[in-house]
Amino acid sequence: MSCPSGHGQDWRPSASLKALQTRANTLATLRAFFQERGVMEVETPALASTAAAESHLEPISCPMGYLQTSPESAMKRLLAAGSGPIYQISHAFRSDEQGPSHNPEFTMLEWYRPGWSYHQLRQEVLDLVQRCMDCGPAETITYRAAFQRYAGVDPFSVTEEQLEAEARQLGLTMESSMDRDSWLDLLMVERVEPGLAELARAVFIVDFPTSRAAMAQIRPDHPPVAERFELYLDGLELANGYQELIDPKEQRHRLMEENRQRHLRGANPLPLDERFLAALDHGLPACAGVALGVDRLLMAEIETKEIAQVMAFPKERA
Amino acid sequence: MLNHNQLKQGTRVEINDQPWIIVSAQFVKPGKGQAFTKIKIKNLVNGRVIDRTFKSGDMVPKADVLDRNMQYLYNDGELWHFMDPDSFEQVAINAAQVEEVKLWLKDQESYDVTLWKGQAISVSPPAFVVFEITDCDPGVRGDTVSGATKPATLESGAVVKVPLFVNQGEKIKVDTRTGSYVERAK
Numbered sequence: 001m002s003c004p005s006g007h008g009q010d011w012r013p014s015a016s017l018k019a020l021q022t023r024a025n026t027l028a029t030l031r032a033f034f035q036e037r038g039v040m041e042v043e044t045p046a047l048a049s050t051a052a053a054e055s056h057l058e059p060i061s062c063p064m065g066y067l068q069t070s071p072e073s074a075m076k077r078l079l080a081a082g083s084g085p086i087y088q089i090s091h092a093f094r095s096d097e098q099g100p101s102h103n104p105e106f107t108m109l110e111w112y113r114p115g116w117s118y119h120q121l122r123q124e125v126l127d128l129v130q131r132c133m134d135c136g137p138a139e140t141i142t143y144r145a146a147f148q149r150y151a152g153v154d155p156f157s158v159t160e161e162q163l164e165a166e167a168r169q170l171g172l173t174m175e176s177s178m179d180r181d182s183w184l185d186l187l188m189v190e191r192v193e194p195g196l197a198e199l200a201r202a203v204f205i206v207d208f209p210t211s212r213a214a215m216a217q218i219r220p221d222h223p224p225v226a227e228r229f230e231l232y233l234d235g236l237e238l239a240n241g242y243q244e245l246i247d248p249k250e251q252r253h254r255l256m257e258e259n260r261q262r263h264l265r266g267a268n269p270l271p272l273d274e275r276f277l278a279a280l281d282h283g284l285p286a287c288a289g290v291a292l293g294v295d296r297l298l299m300a301e302i303e304t305k306e307i308a309q310v311m312a313f314p315k316e317r318a
Numbered sequence: 319m320l321n322h323n324q325l326k327q328g329t330r331v332e333i334n335d336q337p338w339i340i341v342s343a344q345f346v347k348p349g350k351g352q353a354f355t356k357i358k359i360k361n362l363v364n365g366r367v368i369d370r371t372f373k374s375g376d377m378v379p380k381a382d383v384l385d386r387n388m389q390y391l392y393n394d395g396e397l398w399h400f401m402d403p404d405s406f407e408q409v410a411i412n413a414a415q416v417e418e419v420k421l422w423l424k425d426q427e428s429y430d431v432t433l434w435k436g437q438a439i440s441v442s443p444p445a446f447v448v449f450e451i452t453d454c455d456p457g458v459r460g461d462t463v464s465g466a467t468k469p470a471t472l473e474s475g476a477v478v479k480v481p482l483f484v485n486q487g488e489k490i491k492v493d494t495r496t497g498s499y500v501e502r503a504k
Binding site: 054056057096097098099100102171172173174175176178181182184185186188189193212214230237240265266267 | 323333344345346347348349350351352353354368369370371372373374375376378
């Protein structure tokens with residue numbers, strides 16, 4: 001019981017040594033996978049002069065700049081410079097994200113395929129996950145069908161009032177007003193993700209509302225949809241991919257819109273990444289890209305719901 | 319004020335003009351979407367448990383509660399009375415509020431009494447309290463290692479499992495958080 005430092009046993013890793021060995025093996029498997037396929041490993045800065053403006057991602061700022069929430073902008077500069085297919089395994093940082101399946105610092109695998117469609121990339125994501133673990137075949141459903149199936153609403157036509165009523169029926173009492181997208185996000189975590197978990201298989205959700213496009217290209221269907229996919233395994237989001245937006249004007253507009261959204265909810269706007277926008281002006285090749293949470297993949301591999309079980313030192317021990 | 323990621327288990331918050339303690343808190347966030355903190359809270363006055371969900375950016379006021387160390391005096395059949403040993407100020411709490419700690423009450427022992435806007439609303443015992451055993455089967459000599467236990471009734475009315483070598487009339491230290499025997503006491 002005597003413990004002068006007051007830290008007891010928390011100097012120890014929260015993950016078992018066996019889990020850490022699984023992590024090492026998985027990292028080796030990922031690198032072998034890309035080596036075989038001729039995808040080049042790259043490294044881009046974790047510390048940079050700005051971070052991608054996204055409404056719901058809060059970067060960690062420090063006197064010298066921002067820790068990166070993802071290596072996306074820097075990797076797209078490499079693509080514009082003619083790198084060809086590239087991948088990166090890096091740490092990403094997101095302030096305030098801490099919970100059973102979130103840690104503010106985590107390991108992200110991100111890769112890009114010039115000339116590929118997001119459908120082709122989806123298949124490669126599945127190939128990669130299957131190389132690491134036995135996850136079986138995947139089911140693909142649209143964002144719209146997933147909401148109709150598990151939340152009983154059409155996310156493209158439902159009104160804010162209907163969403164609020166639906167949430168209230170679920171016993172979800174919010175303490176403050178919510179916009180339409182926030183209600184959809186709440187139904188996503190309360191209804192859709194648990195529904196996907198019950199399927200007990202890999203599921204791709206594809207074609208998101210344009211308000212959830214982030215950096216994905218928009219396809220002018222009726223209604224228009226963002227060409228984006230997410231991979232869920234047992235209800236846990238593992239990867240997020242896009243048919244990448246390559247139009248520099250549209251990209252600038254979206255970053256400014258994200259900053260406007262940030263301002264509306266009281267977050268500081270972020271400086272626009274002019275080097276990234278200059279790279280798009282020069283010309284980003286048509287490509288598909290995806291980010292996959294390596295810690296989440298490990299959670300699926302060792303069948304745990306706790307991210308601390310796959311990390312040596314999560315935030316509370318870091 | 320607290321922001322949504324300061325909502326942690328054990329934090330006391332004020333919602334709907336009532337004081338609550340957070341029983342559990344969970345952070346959830348769909349990819350690229352809005353982050354939420356789902357909390358289960360227990361009303362400090364009436365014990366009711368409800369769920370609430372906050373989104374990032376929401377601020378929640380801390381409950382205006384304070385804990386005072388007070389001595390347990392007596393129970394008059396309706397109310398339980400405690401006294402601040404420094405100011406001699408007395409407060410009384412009702413059966414519902416004392417329910418969970420009733421079995422750990424002992425005269426003259428110090429308890430944390432929670433006051434909300436000056437009114438006593440709940441009480442919690444120290445982690446360890448020494449009680450006299452008022453009833454248990456006779457002891458078995460020499461059996462100190464087998465791990466076998468027997469039930470013992472304490473002066474407060476609580477029943478705890480004790481090792482076979484412990485006897486009626488002896489005093490034992492109890493962990494009130496788990497209701498388990500710790501060691502023999504003098």
